[in-house]
Amino acid sequence: MKKKFDVLPEIAKLGHVALVSNDLEKSLWFFEEVVGLEKTTEVDGVHYLRAWGDFEHHTLSIKAGPEPSVDHIAWKAKRPEDVNNFAILLRDAGVDVTEVVAGTETGQGDAIRFQLPSGHHFEIYYQMEKPKVTDPKLKSVLKNQPYKAWRKGISPRRFDHVNIATNAQASDIVDFLAENLGFKIREYIKAPDDQVVAAWMSVTALVHDIAVMSNPVFDTSHELHHISYWSDNAQDILRAADILRENGVHFVGPGKHGISQAMYVYATDPGSGVRLELFSNSYLILDPDWEPVEWSLEEMEIGFTYWGEQAAAGEDANTTINAGSPIEQAIK
Amino acid sequence: MKKKFDVLPEIAKLGHVALVSNDLEKSLWFFEEVVGLEKTTEVDGVHYLRAWGDFEHHTLSIKAGPEPSVDHIAWKAKRPEDVNNFAILLRDAGVDVTEVVAGTETGQGDAIRFQLPSGHHFEIYYQMEKPKVTDPKLKSVLKNQPYKAWRKGISPRRFDHVNIATNAQASDIVDFLAENLGFKIREYIKAPDDQVVAAWMSVTALVHDIAVMSNPVFDTSHELHHISYWSDNAQDILRAADILRENGVHFVGPGKHGISQAMYVYATDPGSGVRLELFSNSYLILDPDWEPVEWSLEEMEIGFTYWGEQAAAGEDANTTINAGSPIEQAIK
Amino acid sequence: MKKKFDVLPEIAKLGHVALVSNDLEKSLWFFEEVVGLEKTTEVDGVHYLRAWGDFEHHTLSIKAGPEPSVDHIAWKAKRPEDVNNFAILLRDAGVDVTEVVAGTETGQGDAIRFQLPSGHHFEIYYQMEKPKVTDPKLKSVLKNQPYKAWRKGISPRRFDHVNIATNAQASDIVDFLAENLGFKIREYIKAPDDQVVAAWMSVTALVHDIAVMSNPVFDTSHELHHISYWSDNAQDILRAADILRENGVHFVGPGKHGISQAMYVYATDPGSGVRLELFSNSYLILDPDWEPVEWSLEEMEIGFTYWGEQAAAGEDANTTINAGSPIEQAIK
Amino acid sequence: MKKKFDVLPEIAKLGHVALVSNDLEKSLWFFEEVVGLEKTTEVDGVHYLRAWGDFEHHTLSIKAGPEPSVDHIAWKAKRPEDVNNFAILLRDAGVDVTEVVAGTETGQGDAIRFQLPSGHHFEIYYQMEKPKVTDPKLKSVLKNQPYKAWRKGISPRRFDHVNIATNAQASDIVDFLAENLGFKIREYIKAPDDQVVAAWMSVTALVHDIAVMSNPVFDTSHELHHISYWSDNAQDILRAADILRENGVHFVGPGKHGISQAMYVYATDPGSGVRLELFSNSYLILDPDWEPVEWSLEEMEIGFTYWGEQAAAGEDANTTINAGSPIEQAIK
Incomplete structure (x- = not known):
């Protein structure tokens, strides 16, 4: 082929x-x-x-x-x-x-x-317009930056990653992403039965462009766990928490993941129920000979949450949204 | 070929x-x-x-x-x-x-x-050992991080980039890096005579793995302007400034570059005279169709320094160190 | 009396x-x-x-x-x-x-x-209304905070201090503030002729509610050097610099004072020319037996500016505004 | 009297x-x-x-x-x-x-x-020595700062407050502090039976030099809930969390209180079991006509914790230490 x-x-x-x-x-x-x-x-x-x-x-x-x-x-x-x-x-x-x-x-x-x-x-x-901002009230004075930062709200810098969830085998997704789309596993969790139950994968230097999580509690095999925008500084995440609280938006965090080493707050869009991760710090993988970091479920106390507030048990199951259509392959 | x-x-x-x-x-x-x-x-x-x-x-x-x-x-x-x-x-x-x-x-x-x-x-x-840290006093509790952070001093996260300088044409270097080593120009400065006088180039998602600056004030064609280590947060750079001042180390900054959008402090190693940039923020280039950002010398007021303290005129000339041997091609 | x-x-x-x-x-x-x-x-x-x-x-x-x-x-x-x-x-x-x-x-x-x-x-x-904010879009969800933070712009927390300037003797002002109004000297600069040429004074735990600076370059005996609003974090001052630059507002900084140990940016109101200090960190004086800290002019390299960008020489003279009326005592 | x-x-x-x-x-x-x-x-x-x-x-x-x-x-x-x-x-x-x-x-x-x-x-x-630091490795270059900051560990700036706990009436303590020692109530919690169950009190501009909390779960009438040191920036508290985690020290947080508006992490001294709050931000009360802010127990969701991780229910009871001797008046 x-x-x-x-x-x-x-x-x-x-x-x-x-x-x-x-x-x-x-x-x-x-x-x-x-x-x-x-x-x-x-x-x-x-x-x-x-x-x-x-x-x-x-x-x-x-x-x-x-x-x-x-x-x-x-x-x-x-x-x-x-x-x-x-x-x-x-x-x-x-x-x-x-x-x-x-x-x-x-x-x-x-x-x-x-x-x-x-x-x-x-x-x-492949092809996507890169519109130049022309309104001087919106346009950055920098030639390498589309809009002024800090105009309103939390003001993250850029789109970062997606995290998808499944009630089927994670390996169904992970293998597909690796074999057909070229994603590399950067970090992953292996269950006692040797199944990969979660994986952080990327084609870029980011630790993950996409993460995959499997858990029987999810409604279907094709859920969205969250999407994520990136901010430059950990303190921007604290400021995000202030803004979310003042606007009555439900959120979990702040905290810091062990896997990915990233600061986070998870906010819920009150319209769609989509979970949005406000995200900062983390690390880059520039080594071509990166060895995927394996974590066991026992190590998840530090792997999921290095410190800070994490979602209550079971919350994950209720707060994903459907990210696909039921198809034959999905339910084995 | x-x-x-x-x-x-x-x-x-x-x-x-x-x-x-x-x-x-x-x-x-x-x-x-x-x-x-x-x-x-x-x-x-x-x-x-x-x-x-x-x-x-x-x-x-x-x-x-x-x-x-x-x-x-x-x-x-x-x-x-x-x-x-x-x-x-x-x-x-x-x-x-x-x-x-x-x-x-x-x-x-x-x-x-x-x-x-x-x-x-x-x-x-290609081949380089990746030694595991074993001393529990030094070793991070995280499997994806070699050492504990914050053990001493400024404590940057990782090596970031080099900036080399020449009193010859920048294009001698830029062309070599592009043609033989695959570096892409991310941002550059064009003089009124259409010469590229500085370029920020990378093979990674970083805006620059290497920058090249030409100026007749430099002593030779093969100077090192600075090396740079990266910290996670802009405030880490402010903390770096405190530490440098308390230790009597000469430095310039803090400031923020327009080109690269990075927070910086430039400190001088009192032993060798090497200039070290403590660096944070900046942006990533993940687009394969990135158009190099061209700056003119007139735009350098914002391009070099978006805000903050910059080096006094002429300081550059005195504070580079030799990064090579005189060779025939270098002096044309 | x-x-x-x-x-x-x-x-x-x-x-x-x-x-x-x-x-x-x-x-x-x-x-x-x-x-x-x-x-x-x-x-x-x-x-x-x-x-x-x-x-x-x-x-x-x-x-x-x-x-x-x-x-x-x-x-x-x-x-x-x-x-x-x-x-x-x-x-x-x-x-x-x-x-x-x-x-x-x-x-x-x-x-x-x-x-x-x-x-x-x-x-x-003494008497001043403390209006409750009632509009839920503006009102903080906290009972101890009038407005939501981060609604727009730099968004400092509170008014902090004033800095007044004179072309006459600083001691004319300092003595008046101490003797009649109860201000205590917290830090001050003594010239070689034993004159106090600047003083930071307060009635609160702040290092200064008011500072007094004398210099013959000022136009009159009754200038305003700057007013200052306080932000919670040093990084808020960096964010302020971004916002000022993007809005085309002239400013100096960021930097950190030695005297007062405060992070600063000095912005100029483009309407009135008033200088506004965006200010953070600093320290509190809670000791009743505080000994005023004396600085000499030779120590001002670190006293005025612990690090960072400072105003160009002479800029002070051009950027104060009149803060009073000419009166007989003022010009001796 | x-x-x-x-x-x-x-x-x-x-x-x-x-x-x-x-x-x-x-x-x-x-x-x-x-x-x-x-x-x-x-x-x-x-x-x-x-x-x-x-x-x-x-x-x-x-x-x-x-x-x-x-x-x-x-x-x-x-x-x-x-x-x-x-x-x-x-x-x-x-x-x-x-x-x-x-x-x-x-x-x-x-x-x-x-x-x-x-x-x-x-x-x-009243009288307490204020020793000058003389060792140049320890001494700050600033005349208004005893030691260099950032020498080791978390490196907070200064001692801030104490929080004491009792299984008796909080008002026994609050009234004593107000009547005999001049402490003013800045914020407090009133139970449905009109009892003050917690109060934040100060003689300074800080929201609290001392807080008092009553709860029948505490062992005695004279417990110490925590002592607190203050850092300049919210991000210093995040850095503290990193350091605590890497050193295997148990802690809760980071979070932000509604009452006092302060960022916190609560760490437990593994030697004595004393709880130490690493603390930043908060606000100052400079108004002589401050009206104590009253909170109800229903408002505690936002009052105790504006956002972030809080102690598990019941943890308070197990982690205070004895701060006095049983005396007759204490147990009524």
């Missing part, structure tokens, strides 16, 4: 997440006023948002729908031809691939969509 | 800098007690140091010598075979390449050394 | 500063949008502002006028009867005292006004 | 706490190496410690004993004669007062000791 390409197609980075909210107004208030994302544009009821340091057209889109869900999680390919090459590669692997023509999603070129074995919906694109 | 390889050799990341100090004791006091680097080992008068979050054997080595200088700047290749492939590629490009057998530098496998057209000495290696 | 009172009248704290701006619109943009002060009310063209953590009706008032100036600097007395007792005490000391009836200044009870020997205008009041 | 004095004696500030540890070595490791307090001196087995910004001889003393306990909590009087005047005032109020001659406690002048109705042991002194 691999001989079809001179160079295997590659994922460059996480692009965006497309959310459906059952209370659009509240979700927009949360993401625009409390979190402080900027609106690039609104087209046909889809609101395209990004953080002040996001270069591409959008890193989050939100539209109204009867049930909160994730329409898709989008990844930017490394080269223009990689979009089509991923279609070939995935179809060869027996995956059903849909083509999404340029402009279907505002700002975006030709793309493909498909489901993981778990039923999570993924999109791969 | 390129057809010799299935895959072109690639640089994965900056590895280490090998310093020569004319006052070793003072340099060790500075780097170990004030900056707070950890000593992996000392062998034959070479002191191998790293930050608490550096995984490889060393990111800085220091030995005594009559004149302060940089022995070499070392880069880790992406694959084992890349070391040899770089040797082939560089020799084809007319570069004189020396082989350095495993163990010459403690912890390091086979490597090569060569000079840039400017005379700067580079090394490329 | 002192026998007139069972208990000598006392100053409890700095209350507010009343500014006159020659560009009111710009000053309001600066103080409300960039600095982020809240407007309690506007009455007869006087805009009454306070920070989110200020309990009293206003800590800054601004009105339009042909020339930027300070109408008065107001101090809250410790007891209701102290306002009148200060009138008696000051008149006994030969000071001309004017009574200001309740309501002249919105929210304020009966007060007195008078000039220092330098010509600076002071006010003493 | 009050006519005996021209001026009533007054407390100026909290001075120190004298601890007894049943594992002195571990307590010294905790307070000196982990917390990073400096040792002024050791005399006759009593270790006198202070933070780098504490001006007086000691703010904590520790000696060995069979049971962990608080020997006394010491307060500095405002004037030399206040020590004796407090003795007169307290004896008139029926309190048994013991005189402690100068030198009994190293560095301290004549003092008095007595018990609260609850059995807590208090000391009042």
Whole structure:
């Protein structure tokens, strides 16, 4: 199969997440006023948002729908031809691939969509507008920064990662991500039966562009645990906590993870119920010979939470949202 | 030339800098007690140091010598075979390449050394020990972190980048780095005569693994402007300033660069005169279609210094140290 | 003289500063949008502002006028009867005292006004409204905090101190503040001729509620050097620098003073030219037996600026504004 | 009674706490190496410690004993004669007062000791040495700061407050503190039966120099809930959490209180079991007409913990230490 390409197609980075909210107004208030994302544009009821340091057209889109869900999680390919090459590669692997023509999603070129074995919906694109901000009230004075920082709300710098959940085997997802999309395992949790129950994976220098967690408490095989935006400083996370509390938004934290070494607060969008991680610090993996860090469940007292407030037991099960469609492979 | 390889050799990341100090004791006091680097080992008068979050054997080595200088700047290749492939590629490009057998530098496998057209000495290696810390007083309780943080001094997390200087054309270096070593220009300054006078280049997601600055005030074509260690938070840089002032170490800053968007303090090693940048924040470039950001000299008021204290005019010229040998190509 | 009172009248704290701006619109943009002060009310063209953590009706008032100036600097007395007792005490000391009836200044009870020997205008009041914020969008969820923090701009917590300047003897002012108003010297600078050329004085635990600086470069004997608002964290001052730069507001810093040990940025109101210090950290003096800390001019390299950017020489002279009327005593 | 004095004696500030540890070595490791307090001196087995910004001889003393306990909590009087005047005032109020001659406690002048109705042991002194640090490795370059900051461990700036607990009525303590020692209530919790169950009280601008909490779960009427040292920045508390975790010290937090608006981490001295609060931010009360802020138990969700991790229910009961002797008045 691999001989079809001179160079295997590659994922460059996480692009965006497309959310459906059952209370659009509240979700927009949360993401625009409390979190402080900027609106690039609104087209046909889809609101395209990004953080002040996001270069591409959008890193989050939100539209109204009867049930909160994730329409898709989008990844930017490394080269223009990689979009089509991923279609070939995935179809060869027996995956059903849909083509999404340029402009279907505002700002975006030709793309493909498909489901993981778990039923999570993924999109791969290459071409995406990088709109220049022109309004001097919004535009940064720096040429390397789209918007002014600190205009409103929490004001994180950029989109960081997604965390998906499943009530099936994590390895169904982890293996798919590794074999077909080139994600490398950076850290993972192994259960006593040698099953990988959680994995932090990336194609970039980040510890994770995506994390995968399995637990029978989750409703389906294709849940979204959280999406995450990144801030420059740990203290920005403390300021985020102040802002969330004053705005009556439910959150857990602050705390610091052992795995990933990141400061966090987990806030819940009062519109859609989506969990948003405000995130800072962490570390970079620049070594090509990185050995994945293995953790046991016994080590999770420090692995999940180095210190700080963590979610109450069972809360995870109630606060994920559906991130895909039930498909045959998902429930084995 | 390129057809010799299935895959072109690639640089994965900056590895280490090998310093020569004319006052070793003072340099060790500075780097170990004030900056707070950890000593992996000392062998034959070479002191191998790293930050608490550096995984490889060393990111800085220091030995005594009559004149302060940089022995070499070392880069880790992406694959084992890349070391040899770089040797082939560089020799084809007319570069004189020396082989350095495993163990010459403690912890390091086979490597090569060569000079840039400017005379700067580079090394490329792949294999490097990643020593586990075993002393419970030093070892972090986290499996993904070598040493405890905050043991002493400033305590930065990891080695970040080097900045080299030349009194010749910057393009001599920039072109070499781009064509032979695969560095991409992320931001650069263009003079009115269309010459690139400074460039920030990387092979990683960092805005720069290496920066190149040209100015006739520099003594030679092969100077080191500074090396840099990274801290997690802007406030760590303020704490660094307190520590430097209390220890009587000369420094400039704190400030924030426009280019790279990074918080900084520049401290001078009282032993060798080497300038060390304590560095935080900045941004990541994950986009494969990044367009280098061009700055003019007129924009440097905000480009060099977004805010804060900057070096007095002319200080740069006096505070670089020699980072190579005079070679024919360097002086045109 | 002192026998007139069972208990000598006392100053409890700095209350507010009343500014006159020659560009009111710009000053309001600066103080409300960039600095982020809240407007309690506007009455007869006087805009009454306070920070989110200020309990009293206003800590800054601004009105339009042909020339930027300070109408008065107001101090809250410790007891209701102290306002009148200060009138008696000051008149006994030969000071001309004017009574200001309740309501002249919105929210304020009966007060007195008078000039220092330098010509600076002071006010003493006791009664001041402490308006409860009722709008749930503005009101903090905490019962001990008037407004939500972080609503807009820099968002400092509270008014902190004033710094006044004179081209006459500092001791004219310092002695008056000590003898008549009970201010204690906390730190001071002594010139080689034994003159006190600057003093940091307080009636509270702050290192200074007021500082006094003398220098022949100042235009008159009654200048305002700066007013200052306090933020909780050093990093808030870095965030302030970002916001100021993005809004095109001139500022100096960040830096850290040796005297007072405080982080600072000095911003200039583009409307009035008033200098505003954004201020954090510093220390408290709780000891009743505090010995004033004496500094010599030679020690000012570390005394004025422990580290960071400081104002260019001579800048002080150009950026103070008039804080009083020329009076006979002022020019000796 | 009050006519005996021209001026009533007054407390100026909290001075120190004298601890007894049943594992002195571990307590010294905790307070000196982990917390990073400096040792002024050791005399006759009593270790006198202070933070780098504490001006007086000691703010904590520790000696060995069979049971962990608080020997006394010491307060500095405002004037030399206040020590004796407090003795007169307290004896008139029926309190048994013991005189402690100068030198009994190293560095301290004549003092008095007595018990609260609850059995807590208090000391009042005025004269205390303020030793100058002379070792250039320890001494700050600033004239207003005793030691260099950041030498080791958490490195808080200064002693801040004590929190005492009782299984009897809080009002027994609160009324005594208000009537005899001049403490003002700044914030308090009122139970449905109108009982004050907790109060934050001060003689300084701090929200509390002392807090009092009553709960039947406490063992006796005279417990110490915690002592507290203050750091300049919220991020210093996060750094403290890192250091505590790496050193295996049990702690709760970080979090932010609603009452007092302070960032905290509560660490437990592994030697004595004393709970130490690392503390930052909070607010100052400079208004002489401050109205105590009343909270109900229903408001405690936000009052105790604005956000962050709080102690598990019941933990309080197990982690206080004895701070006095059983006395008749204490158990009613």
